[in-house]
Amino acid sequence: MEKTILGAFSEKGILLDPRAVDALTKLPNAAECADRIINDGDNRPLVLTEEDVLRYALDGDGGAGTAREAVVQPEGARKQITPVEWRVIVLKDITGNSTCVGNVIDFAKLFNDRYSTIKKMLSKRRDLAGLIPITKVKKLKRDLRFAGIVNDSRTTKNGHTMIELEDETDKIQVLVMKDSRRDGETYLKDEVLGVIGALSKDGEIVMAKDIVRPGIPLRRVMTPNGSDSIVAFVSDIHIGSNTFLEKEWKRFMAWLKGSAVAEDVKYIVMPGDLVDGIGIYPGQEDELEIDDLFDQYSLLAETVKEFPDWVQLVMMPGNHDAVRLAEPQPALSGDIKDLFDSNVRFVGNPCYMEIEGRTILAYHGKSMDDFNSSVRHLNYTNPQEAMKEMLKRRHLAPIYGGKTPLAPEQKDYMVIDRVPDIFVTGHVHVCRIDEYRGVRLINASAWQSQTAFQRMHNQMPDPARVPLVHLGTGECWVEDFTS
Ligand SMILES: [Fe+2]
Structure with missing residues (x-):
């Protein structure tokens, strides 16, 4: 057989x-x-x-799978239209899997894992068949195909781009000529690239014919799978801030409890910044309604008790939450977790999960600060463009040493090692929906009006909106609670 x-x-x-x-x-x-x-x-x-x-x-097996999942029946569910079975499978999450040991800070394993995982993706591309290690590049001279991690990228005085690439065997300089098809590209520090090229006459550098990223295959956006559930995305709630939009939140609650569409909202994924936190940015204390972190989470717990009990909440931390700042961040735990009812599921940041047969990659989005300051066409108004750059590189936060702290894990949890159906982020407080090669992209708004910090950085939020995806049909839309 x-x-x-x-x-x-x-x-x-x-x-x-x-x-x-x-x-x-x-x-x-x-x-x-x-x-x-x-x-x-x-x-x-x-x-x-x-x-x-x-x-x-x-x-x-009918969509969400049977072998690996835990099916949870909420107690006393009010909704009688269909029996509720929450089907959330966590596929990848740092929570409980951290390998950071004591004071030993060793990034070598992290970068080796990143390099080897993304190199494997590159080697599956037809144009990169037969990748050789960098140490052999200097001996082969032409038709070179190799992969490396970017050490440095700079513009030469003649306007060309010189990239230094490294693998486990050696380093080499790669020249991308101006006016070539890759002219104007930004090569981020620590991203993994494939190179097709030939050695220069003096044997010192590689003249690039092409620079190849792993990218993602072209697919259809979610083909119907028979589910009748809806997932909503509610990001950056920022409980504890004096700019929390209470009136708009109440409107959202009324819609959730009263509208016919909301009866099918069985999941709400919250991609970080659940509370405003303490000491996150200079002068934050002047914008806090509640200046105690535990009290902020207590109020969050009270607030989410209002949700209908047919809804499962999936909570993820962001850079304002009470877990380590270095990514990947583990799920909230201990006394904070104990404040919440059993309808709340805690996951790390980032997290791959499968809900009723759809793969969702949820990431708070802190690395957008690095993408936006490094790549020319990116900005805080259009986070979906930064999300596309992440998918092209198959990495959520490639830059080490920028604004996104990374933890020295032995496995790189920031690698996008499977292509999701839905990729959701928050962090920049705008509501955007887009699609890239069959992946639904969502930036999930916020529940805080413009802060002084955002005003200073000229960031215009787009709060009090809820993007939703019908898990059966793939249909995606936004409910607006601003008025
Ligand atoms: Fe936020």
């Missing part, structure tokens, strides 16, 4: 990762799953990975 299945993949030009073969042959319904993959039109992957196999296998 294995041979027949492998033959069918080969006929359709689908390459298989050895672990994918393993996973496929272990499935009780391997032939059915293979069939589903082969007949998935443009969605079918060029290279089938183990994760792809599991995803297709779960899809076949």
Whole structure:
């Protein structure tokens, strides 16, 4: 049977990762799953990975999967229209998995993991077949294909771009000529790039013919999967701030409890800045209604008790919350967690989760501060553009040593190692919806009017809006609670 299945993949030009073969042959319904993959039109992957196999296998089990998930029935749910089963599976999250040890700060493992994971993605591209280590680049002279992590990138006095790339074997300078097709690109420190090029005559530098990023494959936006649930995204609530928009929040609550559409809102994902925190920026104390962190979370707990009990809340920390600032951030825990009812699920930042068959990548978005100050066309008004740059690089926060502190974990949790259906961020307090190569992009507004800090930095928020996605149809829209 294995041979027949492998033959069918080969006929359709689908390459298989050895672990994918393993996973496929272990499935009780391997032939059915293979069939589903082969007949998935443009969605079918060029290279089938183990994760792809599991995803297709779960899809076949009715969407959200049965083997790995915990199904939770809320007590005393008021909604009687359909029985509520919350189906949130956390796929990747630092919570409980941190490997940072004592005072030993060792970033080597983090960057090695980043390099090897993204290099693997690059090596699956047809234009980068046969990647060689940098140490061999100087011996081969032409038709060079290699990958490296950016040490430095600068503009030469003649207007070309010189990038220094490094892998585990060596370093090399790569010249991108001005007026070439990659002219005007920004190469971020610590991002992983693929290079196609030839060695210069003196053998000192590589003349780039092309610079290749891992990118994401083109897919259709969420094909219907039969779910009738809606997920809402409520970011940057900032409880405790004197600019919290109470009137607008009450309007949102009234809609949630009273509108017919809201009866299908079974999940609310909150991508960070749940409270305003203490001492986050200079002069914040003048803008606090509540100046005690625990009291802020107590009020948040009271506030979310108002939510209908058919809704599961998924809470993630941001840079204002009471966890370490270095990313990835673990979930809120201890006394703070104990303040909340069982309908609240706590996750880390970032977090990959699957809700009723849809993969959601939620990230607070602190690294937008670095993207916006490094890449020419990016700004705080259009965070969806920074999100596209993250997807192209398959990394949420590549720059080390900028405004986004990174923790020296042994595994890089900021790598975008699977392509989500929905990618949601917050942090910049605007409401934007977009789509990039089949991925739904959402920046999930805020519940705070413009702060003095934002005024000083000329940032105009777009608060009191709730983006929603119908998990069955993929339809996406915004409810406005400003008036
Ligand atoms: Fe915020």
